Amino acid sequence: MAKSIQTVASTWPDVHRPSQSHTRAQKSAARREAILAAALDEFSAQGFAATRIDDVAKRAGVAKGTIYLYFHDKEELFQELVRTMLVPHVSALAAAQPGERPVRDLLESFFELFVREIYGTKRRNLLRLVMTEGPRFPKLAEFYYHEVVERALAAMRVLIERALARGELKNEALLQFPQLLVAPCIVAIVWSGLFDRYAPLDISAMMHAHLDLLFGARKPA
Amino acid sequence: MAKSIQTVASTWPDVHRPSQSHTRAQKSAARREAILAAALDEFSAQGFAATRIDDVAKRAGVAKGTIYLYFHDKEELFQELVRTMLVPHVSALAAAQPGERPVRDLLESFFELFVREIYGTKRRNLLRLVMTEGPRFPKLAEFYYHEVVERALAAMRVLIERALARGELKNEALLQFPQLLVAPCIVAIVWSGLFDRYAPLDISAMMHAHLDLLFGARKPA
């Protein structure tokens, strides 16, 4: 049901597999990426405060001091991490593609994308990290609000309006709270951090249930 | 719209305002409460790792050592905090009240209760703490899963089934994912931690929008 996603996905920067690099600048960039990748693992496993620069360095295969050549301090590393590795993806999600297709199909694509590119990857942890540490990093939260949330909500509103216009949706309630449209994403992130070991969640199914609730159940093909 | 909640709420222990106490046991309990209250403030402002026992002590008006008379270590303080101050309320929420009223009314009461007793109090921060620090406290997560989540989801399922039986709901999707029923609560908690200063959320309105989406919009009285 989400055939159009590939195109979008393929245009994303692949932050995790820097190509072989030979120039100084390329090497430097690769190193930066390696540090960020290591930081992602450590921060999302331990949280900001409990993560040790030492461990990030070890995981990145560089010396501790090297990290300070690329990032001014631990906090900057953290903020850079979140900005660099999450924003492009979330922005892509937010950039909902208009067109003639039914809005429900678009949303299905959207959720598929979310599941595959965020939830099914380490970025899930990063997203949780934003929720976890955001309150203590107002700058980060503000950045996120403006760079991601505002835009995403605006995009959602566009979709909702079209759905209302097309008669796919009857209820205007969503227009006021587009958050409700993405609520299952939040739930999935939170749930996976806490309860996955006790009761793993079939998040794709949940997304469909969510859409069924909003748009009415689909007739089985 | 939620007139029946008062009764329930009024029977809850008011953990935050211990009465004047004179016996040793009372004093001791009062001190414990003071420490927990201070811990709530500090933990929810700083998170687990960044909170200093010293600050909790100062805020509670006791010496650092005193905290260790009541709690074995920082971790136990944190876990006790969450168990003591959140579980009774969340349990109460989970104990969905049967009766002849429409399910939607019950859910409205439920959300009202949530807004008033959790979201509108410091317990909101506590709940956020569970969501964010939980991944690093597996025991806490397990405890929550069994004590709160399982029960809450079961209660939700009962309500959903009744709503289906009564014809209030048409769609069985919710039965499989009762999480979707409470998703707005999760969203509200996360949002408030991150973005309230940029865009405060009218959570009551959002709850109503949510119910409108599920049950169909109410005709204006």
Added chain:
Amino acid sequence: MAKSIQTVASTWPDVHRPSQSHTRAQKSAARREAILAAALDEFSAQGFAATRIDDVAKRAGVAKGTIYLYFHDKEELFQELVRTMLVPHVSALAAAQPGERPVRDLLESFFELFVREIYGTKRRNLLRLVMTEGPRFPKLAEFYYHEVVERALAAMRVLIERALARGELKNEALLQFPQLLVAPCIVAIVWSGLFDRYAPLDISAMMHAHLDLLFGARKPA
């Protein structure tokens, strides 16, 4: 071979089994004894620094504060312990009984007494404690030197002189270093603390070997 010891032993204060007491003074004395007995166990198991007043109190069956009614502080408790519970016994040992018996018999009695009343009891630990902590308690060491060691050495010298006069000993070397006469006692104390679990020492046999070396082997009876 040490039949005469009983008498001596029987006149010693039995510090460990205070009789039932009813007057206030008796009760108080009993409590003091209980604290000292508990302190003995704890100090000799943990050493001075690692012993907690709390544990002494628990073991003595009194409240922590009570200890401070009987002893000014931890250090005084320690010094009192050593003075009260060791000096009488060591003094008794030092008070070598002259008489007509061969000196070797006297020494055998002496060593028997040591084995039975010191080495075979908790006082062994106490004695080790003096060796352990003495360097950091100069007052204690001084007290010991004057109250115990000087006197004991003087008594040893008397015995040695008599042995020389009687022809039991040929060599005057001991006169200059009576420490050598009691060296096996020191060795036994040290050994038992360190190596008993790997190689328990038959201390009585060692004492006899020691005497055999000094006085010549006895012909088998």
Added chain:
Amino acid sequence: MAKSIQTVASTWPDVHRPSQSHTRAQKSAARREAILAAALDEFSAQGFAATRIDDVAKRAGVAKGTIYLYFHDKEELFQELVRTMLVPHVSALAAAQPGERPVRDLLESFFELFVREIYGTKRRNLLRLVMTEGPRFPKLAEFYYHEVVERALAAMRVLIERALARGELKNEALLQFPQLLVAPCIVAIVWSGLFDRYAPLDISAMMHAHLDLLFGARKPA
């Protein structure tokens, strides 16, 4: 009387005076030595429990944290100290030198060596530490038993057997308790810790008296 000792002694590593060092490895080793030397002073003055890492650091001229680069914790520092600075010397002592000389001469060399290399140095305090703190460091005690004591006693037995064979000793008692041969060393260590300030011991003279007692007095040259 102990002319042959020099040679042996001169081959020992002089752990206390690391040479000027320039390579990183040398610097690192020098630092380690400095810490160990400082630890020796502090531990032997205060005992294990009362010694503060801070003071060791100050005395070694390094920062507190530096100590933890070289030793995992206080306990490891202590154990390393004892192993590194004592074992080589004690082992050397234990490696009794065979030859054609009279056993008594060998023992005189042995005691001279002990007096010069252990008793006359800070290692005396270290040895006292083993004796006094050993009971609370079972691993250390076990290590010592197998690395030092067992070997030393075996070496002593060899010497004693030869002395018996050569007719230097008449009495077989020592064979069973070679501890008695080294008892004066123990006594000297204990005495020096406790009573040196009140009555310093002429340990060389005591050693000779001891040998005179065992082997019979020497005719004055």
Added chain:
DNA sequence: TATGAATGAGGATTCATTCAT
């Protein structure tokens, strides 16, 4: 640039001692 040894401020925890009951 890269390294990793060194630093030392910071924070959790312990425990001797006090004191209100």
Added chain:
DNA sequence: GATGAATGAATCCTCATTCAT
């Protein structure tokens, strides 16, 4: 006298950050 809750100084250990090489 007896209690044990409360105190807070003391101390171990960690880890972000610096800097000589």
